[in-house]
């Protein structure tokens with residue numbers, strides 16, 4: 001027991017004296033949170049859209065007035081007048097425009113005759129998000145344009161969908177925060193637990209304490225507990241700064257903080273024992289560095305931290321099911337976005353605890369007390 | 372517990388280290404080929420050999436880091452295979468690589484190892500201060516090890532290896548990579564520490580002068596085999612040529628080499644017409660005869676230096692090559708990221 005504490009003391013002393021290591025493992029997840037949070041999920045604005053009016057009669061003018069109103073209100077797009085469709089499409093291909101709206105010459109006649117009048121939208125579909133935004137806002141606009149008739153056509157018995165949102169609007173940066181907290185734990189486990197462990201081994205530092213009477217179990221527990229403590233610290237720092245940066249409502253609600261602490265502790269243990277299992281027979285210091293990127297991608301993205309898992313193909317879901325990140329992210333999402341109680345995250349905690357025990361058990365079996 | 376009882380009362384006459392036909396194979400490659408030797412209590416014993424000779428493998432087997440393929444070693448009364456923990460309690464080890472933690476201070480380094488060895492809290496503080504004093508690092512006790520020079524760092528490790536007051540001390544290349552001054556300081560410390568306590572020391576080195584100055588007995592190891600084992604003086608005496616004469620001449624005749632070979636005591640001559648190296652069993656006799664022969668032949672002696680046999684010659688004698696030549700390969704310890712295994 002005292003020897004295990006000595007191993008922990010050594011690890012934690014070294015850790016506390018390596019500020020560079022601490023900063024490094026916190027900066028990446030924080031940076032990712034802020035950059036990804038603002039880079040994704042924002043609303044697209046000021047798209048450059050050409051309008052080619054080949055009709056110019058009253059209905060067309062009415063439509064263009066509506067377009068002007070939308071432009072003034074939401075500034076999703078700015079319209080630019082073109083006279084020739086081919087010139088406009090050329091400009092679209094050259095990237096000077098994001099879309100081209102044409103009002104065909106027979107638009108007014110068809111409108112008055114009620115013969116399915118059409119507006120054409122030509123988009124640059126290499127950018128999905130831009131194309132989808134334009135299509136959506138133009139569709140809305142056409143609904144408004146047709147509104148009086150829609151009301152007339154409405155059948156009294158028709159079912160309409162009424163969406164009720166149970167939680168306040170969640171900005172994307174808040175959606176990302178749980179993943180970033182888990183990421184900071186992972187970074188610390190990877191650098192502080194994995195890379196340093198193998199570097200020590202390669203430098204022969206392990207020989208120093210393998211010749212002492214310390215037992216295998218004391219070594220394993222010492223490494224894992226100190227690794228978990230480092231990871232918990234990283235997780236807590238990111239939790240604090242992350243909630244403030246992302247503007248999570250009521251950031252300092254004590255009960256929620258305690259629940260988050262619990263999730264962070266359990267996640268740290270799961271990830272450090274996973275890392276220990278990976279590293280237990282490894283000797284080459286380049287290996288953990290090479291693994292770093294691969295593991296990061298394999299654990300972070302399938303976890304639902306950045307995109308809903310419901311959109312994944314089967315094989316990716318299979319990865320997600322065994323990925324400890326999935327459960328950590330789910331638990332933190334429940335707490336941060338919905339402020340749920342423990343009942344909502346029991347399964348996550350259970351999975352992470354079992355995962356931790358299994359990986360640590362396997363690592364213990366594989367651990368060698370000799371070189 | 373049983374192990375502790377056995378090691379607590381070692382037979383005073385029993386050797387501190389008893390290596391019995393110990394062998395280590397890594398796959399097809401046999402790094403240590405069935406070596407046996409004994410080290411008496413209180414002795415300073417040196418393993419001398421070039422890179423890759425198997426010194427570290429041998430020391431790792433004696434210190435329980437590597438399990439022997441066959442054979443065993445009894446260290447301080449405990450068998451390395453049967454009772455590795457008993458061995459670990461009895462020994463202090465300085466591995467070849469620098470293993471002190473750079474971010475921590477010497478005191479912290481020693482304190483953690485004292486805890487790993489289960490040194491009682493009451494004794495720790497006093498013992499650590501005393502050891503740091505012995506290696507003359509008291510002034511540096513609370514500075515990070517990374518601020519220390521290589522030699523000072525080595526001395527921290529020497530102190531660390533003694534923190535549980537072991538009876539047997541293993542040092543793997545304690546001075547490799549140090550400058551001559553630091554090496555001298557490390558030798559000094561070792562001698563002093565040895566004089567102050569009942570300690571058996573086994574060290575490896577590939578420096579002749581180190582083995583010569585520090586060790587009571589030396590084992591020459593090459594290619595995993597024991598080539599010779601004796602005191603430095605006996606090893607030197609066993610080598611046929613006792614002295615080396617380096618001489619240069621001007622106006623030497625064509626048959627000069629042959630005439631030098633005929634001089635009394637000469638074992639071997641090599642030379643290029645001006646500069647000659649003569650191995651002789653008797654320096655004075657050969658020198659006298661050489662001067663006379665030169666006078667007779669009208670050859671003038673430009674320079675003449677007589678050296679007594681060094682361990683270098685002993686090494687050449689037993690291994691058939693210069694230790695210098697054998698030292699070409701870089702050591703893993705030189706490169707922190709080179710694989711040890």
Ligand SMILES: Nc1ncnc2c1ncn2[C@@H]1O[C@H](COP(=O)(O)OP(=O)(O)OP(=O)(O)O)[C@@H](O)[C@H]1O
Pocket residue numbers: 397400402420421422423424425426427428429467577701702703711712
């Ligand atoms: N784990 C291992 N696997 C394979 N070969 C090994 C292993 N450890 C050592 N060797 C080989 O065994 C031989 C002896 O190595 P060892 O480290 O014992 O030599 P050494 O005398 O200590 O040399 P040095 O002066 O470089 O420290 C070397 O050829 C080395 O490559």
Ligand SMILES: [Mg+2]
Pocket residue numbers: 426427428467543544
């Ligand atoms: Mg070696």
